[in-house]
Amino acid sequence: QVYLVESGGGLVQAGGSLRLSCAATGRTRNNYAMGWFRQAPGKEREFVAAISWSGTTTYYADSVKGRSTISRDNAKNTVYLQMDNLRPEDTADYYCAAARGMISRQSTAYAYWGQGTQVTVSS
Numbered sequence: 049q050v051y052l053v054e055s056g057g058g059l060v061q062a063g064g065s066l067r068l069s070c071a072a073t074g075r076t077r078n079n080y081a082m083g084w085f086r087q088a089p090g091k092e093r094e095f096v097a098a099i100s101w102s103g104t105t106t107y108y109a110d111s112v113k114g115r116s117t118i119s120r121d122n123a124k125n126t127v128y129l130q131m132d133n134l135r136p137e138d139t140a141d142y143y144c145a146a147a148r149g150m151i152s153r154q155s156t157a158y159a160y161w162g163q164g165t166q167v168t169v170s171s
Contacts, residue, residue, distance in 0.1 A: 050074045051160070052160055053163070054142065056068040060168070081146070083095065087143070095153045096142070097118040112131070131167075138167060
C-alpha cells in the first residue's frame with residue numbers, strides 16, 4: 049500500500065505560480081511512476097503530467113505543456129508539480145497518483161491516489 053498526501057494548493061491570480069507537492073509513504077521501495085491529474089467542477093478527471101521512476105521520462109498534457117514542470121526526489125519520496133503562468137481554466141482539484149511500472153497518461157494505470165489539493169486561479 050502507498051499513501052499519498054498532496055499539498056501546495058491555494059488561491060492565486062492569473063499569471064501566478066504554485067508548486068504542488070506529493071509525499072508518499074508506505075511501500076515506497078517499489079518503483080512507481082507518478083502522475084498528476086486534475087478535476088474541475090462538473091468535469092471529468094484529466095491527466096496533467098507524469099514522471100517515470102527514474103525521472104528521465106516525463107509526459108505533459110497539451111494544456112499545461114510549457115507552463116508546468118513535474119519532478120521528483122526519490123530520497124524524499126516526494127513528487128512536485130511546478131505550475132507557472134496559471135490561468136483561470138487551471139482551477140481544479142489536483143490529485144497525485146502512483147502507478148506500479150510504466151509511466152502512463154491513463155488514470156486506470158494508477159493504483160494509488162491522494163485526496164487532492166485545491167487550486168483556484170482568479171482572473
